[in-house]
Amino acid sequence: GAVVSQHPSWVICKSGTSVKIECRSLDFQATTMFWYRQFPKQSLMLMATSNEGSKATYEQGVEKDKFLINHASLTLSTLTVTSAHPEDSSFYICSARNTHRLAGSKETQYFGPGTRLLVL
Amino acid sequence: AQKVTQAQTEISVVEKEDVTLDCVYETRDTTYYLFWYKQPPSGELVFLIRRNSFDEQNEISGRYSWNFQKSTSSFNFTITASQVVDSAVYFCALSLTGNTGKLIFGQGTTLQVKP
Numbered sequence: 001g002a003v004v005s006q007h008p009s010w011v012i013c014k015s016g017t018s019v020k021i022e023c024r025s026l027d028f029q030a031t032t033m034f035w036y037r038q039f040p041k042q043s044l045m046l047m048a049t050s051n052e053g054s055k056a057t058y059e060q061g062v063e064k065d066k067f068l069i070n071h072a073s074l075t076l077s078t079l080t081v082t083s084a085h086p087e088d089s090s091f092y093i094c095s096a097r098n099t100h101r102l103a104g105s106k107e108t109q110y111f112g113p114g115t116r117l118l119v120l
Numbered sequence: 121a122q123k124v125t126q127a128q129t130e131i132s133v134v135e136k137e138d139v140t141l142d143c144v145y146e147t148r149d150t151t152y153y154l155f156w157y158k159q160p161p162s163g164e165l166v167f168l169i170r171r172n173s174f175d176e177q178n179e180i181s182g183r184y185s186w187n188f189q190k191s192t193s194s195f196n197f198t199i200t201a202s203q204v205v206d207s208a209v210y211f212c213a214l215s216l217t218g219n220t221g222k223l224i225f226g227q228g229t230t231l232q233v234k235p
Binding site (some may be wrong): 034046091095109112114 | 153157162163164165167170211215221222223224225226227228
C-alpha cells in the first residue's frame with residue numbers, strides 16, 4: 001500500500017526556535033498534501049492544504065506566517081513552525097492525496113505516522 | 121456548515137462484547153464521503169472504511185460492520201466480539217467532493233476493551 005513518512009517522529013525544542021517537519025509520499029505522487037494538528041485527547045484539526053507548486057491554503061484561525069508550508073515537489077511537503085512556543089506543542093500529522101488512486105483501494109489519502117512536537 | 125459528531129467520548133467493554141460507535145454528520149452537499157479511522161496509542165491513523173453518499177449498502181469486514189443511514193445522517197460502526205487489540209480512539213470523518221478532499225473529523229471515541 002501507499003506509504004507516507006514524516007520526519008522527525010518527535011522533536012523537543014526551546015521556545016523561540018523554528019522547527020521543520022517533512023512529509024514525504026514514498027511510492028506515489030501527491031499534488032495535494034494536508035497538515036493536521038492534534039492536541040492531547042482531542043480530534044484532528046486541519047491546519048492547511050498544501051498544493052504542489054502553489055501557495056498553501058490555510059484554515060481559518062491558522063497563522064500562515066507562523067506555520068510556513070512548502071510543497072516544492074510531488075513527493076515532499078514541509079511544515080515549519082516558526083518561533084515556536086509551548087502552546088505549539090502538539091501532534092502534527094500530514095496526509096497525502098494520491099493523484100492516481102491505487103486500483104482496488106478505497107483510500108483517497110494516506111496519513112503519515114505523525115510528529116510529536118514539545119516546545120520547552 | 122459541515123460537522124461530524126461522535127457523542128460517545130469513551131466506551132468501556134469487556135472482551136467479546138459487541139460495541140457500536142455512533143457518528144452523526146451534517147452537510148448540505150448531496151455528494152460526500154464518510155470515513156472511519158482507528159488511532160492506536162502510537163498515534164498513526166489506520167484507515168478502516170470509506171463510503172460515498174450514494175451507496176447506502178451496509179458493509180461487513182470481518183468483525184467490523186458499518187451502518188449508513190442517510191435519513192438520519194448517521195454512519196455507525198460496530199465491532200463484534202471485541203478484542204483487547206481493538207482498544208484505540210476511533211474517528212469518523214467527512215469529506216466533500218470538489219473540496220480538495222480535506223477531512224472534517226469528529227471528536228473521536230475512545231474505546232477500551234478489557235480482558
